[in-house]
Amino acid sequence: MNSFSGGKFFRLLSIALMTVSCGRAQKTFSLTELTDSAQRHLPELMQKKALVAESKSAVQDLRHQFLPLLRASAQVDLGSDNAVPGSYFPMGIVPSTSSGIYPENNAQAALGSLAILYGQYALVDFGYRKASIASAESASELQSAEYEQSRYQIRAAVCRLYLNTLRLQMQLNIAGQNLERYRKIYDVIRALAGSGIKAGSDSSLARAEWSKAQTGLNQALGNLRNSREQLSYYTGIPGELLRLDSLSTSARPILPSDDSITSGNNPLLVYYSSVNRLYAADEKRISRGYQPVISLVASGWMRASSISPVSGYGPLKDGLGAQRYNYLAGISLQYDLFSGLHRKDKLTAMHFQQEAGLQQFRQQELDLESAARQASLNMQTAEENLQELPVQTRAARNVYDQKIAQYKAGMISLIDLTNAAFVLYRSQYDFSVAISDWWLARLDRAVATGNLELFIQRFNP
Numbered sequence: 001m002n003s004f005s006g007g008k009f010f011r012l013l014s015i016a017l018m019t020v021s022c023g024r025a026q027k028t029f030s031l032t033e034l035t036d037s038a039q040r041h042l043p044e045l046m047q048k049k050a051l052v053a054e055s056k057s058a059v060q061d062l063r064h065q066f067l068p069l070l071r072a073s074a075q076v077d078l079g080s081d082n083a084v085p086g087s088y089f090p091m092g093i094v095p096s097t098s099s100g101i102y103p104e105n106n107a108q109a110a111l112g113s114l115a116i117l118y119g120q121y122a123l124v125d126f127g128y129r130k131a132s133i134a135s136a137e138s139a140s141e142l143q144s145a146e147y148e149q150s151r152y153q154i155r156a157a158v159c160r161l162y163l164n165t166l167r168l169q170m171q172l173n174i175a176g177q178n179l180e181r182y183r184k185i186y187d188v189i190r191a192l193a194g195s196g197i198k199a200g201s202d203s204s205l206a207r208a209e210w211s212k213a214q215t216g217l218n219q220a221l222g223n224l225r226n227s228r229e230q231l232s233y234y235t236g237i238p239g240e241l242l243r244l245d246s247l248s249t250s251a252r253p254i255l256p257s258d259d260s261i262t263s264g265n266n267p268l269l270v271y272y273s274s275v276n277r278l279y280a281a282d283e284k285r286i287s288r289g290y291q292p293v294i295s296l297v298a299s300g301w302m303r304a305s306s307i308s309p310v311s312g313y314g315p316l317k318d319g320l321g322a323q324r325y326n327y328l329a330g331i332s333l334q335y336d337l338f339s340g341l342h343r344k345d346k347l348t349a350m351h352f353q354q355e356a357g358l359q360q361f362r363q364q365e366l367d368l369e370s371a372a373r374q375a376s377l378n379m380q381t382a383e384e385n386l387q388e389l390p391v392q393t394r395a396a397r398n399v400y401d402q403k404i405a406q407y408k409a410g411m412i413s414l415i416d417l418t419n420a421a422f423v424l425y426r427s428q429y430d431f432s433v434a435i436s437d438w439w440l441a442r443l444d445r446a447v448a449t450g451n452l453e454l455f456i457q458r459f460n461p
Contacts, residue, residue, distance in 0.1 A: 028243050031162050031459045034235050035155045041236035042154060048147040055140035062136045066129045068121035076113045076320070081307055082106060098305075101312060111319030116301040123331070126291035131284045138274070138281040145267070145274035152267035154234065156447045159456065161231050163443065166247045167436035168224040174432060175213070175220040178425040181400070182210040185417060188408060202414045209418050247435055266450030268368060272361040279354040286346045290339035298329040368448045375445035382438035389431040396424040 029037075039045060082105050083097040090096075100106075122129070186206040228239040235242075303326075306319035336342070403420040406412045446455035 027241075028245060029237065030245070031159060032456055034162055034231065034237075035158045035456055037235040037237060038154055038158045039151060042234065045147070045151055045154065048143075048150055052140070052143050052147050055143040059133065059136045059140050062133055066122070066132075068119060070117070070119045072115075072117050074113070074115040076111070078109055078111050078316070080107055081110050101307060101309065106313075108313050109316070110305060110307045110313060111316040112303070112305040112307075113320055113322075114301065114303050115322070116299060118297075118299040120295055120297045122293055122295045124292075124294040126288055126293075128285070128288040128291060128293070131281070131288040135278070135281040135285040138278040142271075142274040142278050145271040148267040149271040152447075152452060155456070156443070156452055158231070158234050159443050159452070159459075160440065161227060161234065162244070163436060163439050165224065165227040165231060165242075165244060166439075167432055168220065168227050169244065170247050170432040170435075171429060172217070172220040172224050174425065174428045175217040177428070178421070179210070179213040179217050181421050181424070182206070182213045185404070185421065186210050188404070189414070192408070205414055206418075209421075247432070247439070266368065266448075268447075269361070269364055269450070272357070272364050276354065276357045276361060279350065279357050283347060283350045283354065286350060287343060290336070290343040290346075292333055292335035295332045295334070296329075297332050298327075300325070300327040302326075372445050372448035375441045375448060378441035379438060379445070382434050382441055385430075385434040386438060389427065389434055393424070393427040393431055396420070396427040400424045 079095070081097055081100055082102075083100040186203070186209075189202045189206045192202075225239070228242050231237070231242055232239040302322040302324065304319055304321050304323040306314050306316050308314050308318070400420045400423075403412060403417045407414065407417045443452075443455060446452050
């Protein structure tokens, strides 16, 4: 029994406390460093960042699509030349035969060559090109806004994990103090029982309370390890290297105010604003897409054939080179006569999309305003508790010191002493919850008001 109360206890306690402070050689990570590490480490953010780059490339690609069309082609063909008068729609796989020179079929081969340069440019598209590029740019902005939204949410999640980990560190220390108190109680009772002053049953009961405190320490240590593992998942830093600061046990912490609502810069709202801007840009693009297109078209080509209109089939080599030159230029007008109907249908659907996007933005704005107000109320509650809990803790510590002295003097029972120890433990635990709740409420308000970066920069536990 003596060996357990001495060596084994201190080994267990040292192992637990080493989780909180893993050695002087290890670096203490700040909140800023952890949030930055998560931003560089998580594949989810890397994926969204790549999609942002892809969307910007898509804008450049679209710009190039509106460059003038200039296509060159050339071919050399060997085959027969039998044709009949008449027109037909081209079917893609039907070769073109220019004209026959004999009334009957002739299987003799002829060689021909053709080279063409064709150009086309939309002179007037009634704003379709500009609207299309604006729509693509809005889509790219939306992709960027989605990346910033995810980045913001992940940084907020890391902040929450960081604060929870600091709370669990404090609670582990409290559990260690509680275990030490019960060890001392057990040592006192064992000494008194050995001298015949106290009954042996008190020793057994104290040993049971000591074991209960040990399980509490084990649970606190397990909770802290899990929280560290979650931080490691986000940051990529091994859990055993995550040495953090400690939450102050002094009065309510002072932090410069960040209560001003900056919803215009809140990534949680900017994303929905970007959605609405994309809808508006798409509406304009659709409207312009059903306008007429006036284009300048031009072509020049040269051709040769081994068939002569005078001497008939000649040597195949005559089909190479250039015998005839032609050019053609003009202005074309293209317009779908049913464009008005199609445009009306598309714009009607787009109108409802815009309405849905607007309501989505308003809902998010309402949610954030409510979250900010709730966070303020939670801060107020935590502040009130922080004013009372230090008084409660000091009183509980004084009562515990008195009770252990009274127990030694035989004035109270073991139950009274263990009750005092529990009240002290509970007051310390409640303080850790209150100080953590204050910081978490502060974080919630910073997230809701768009001031998360300010919170991270000014955080000082």
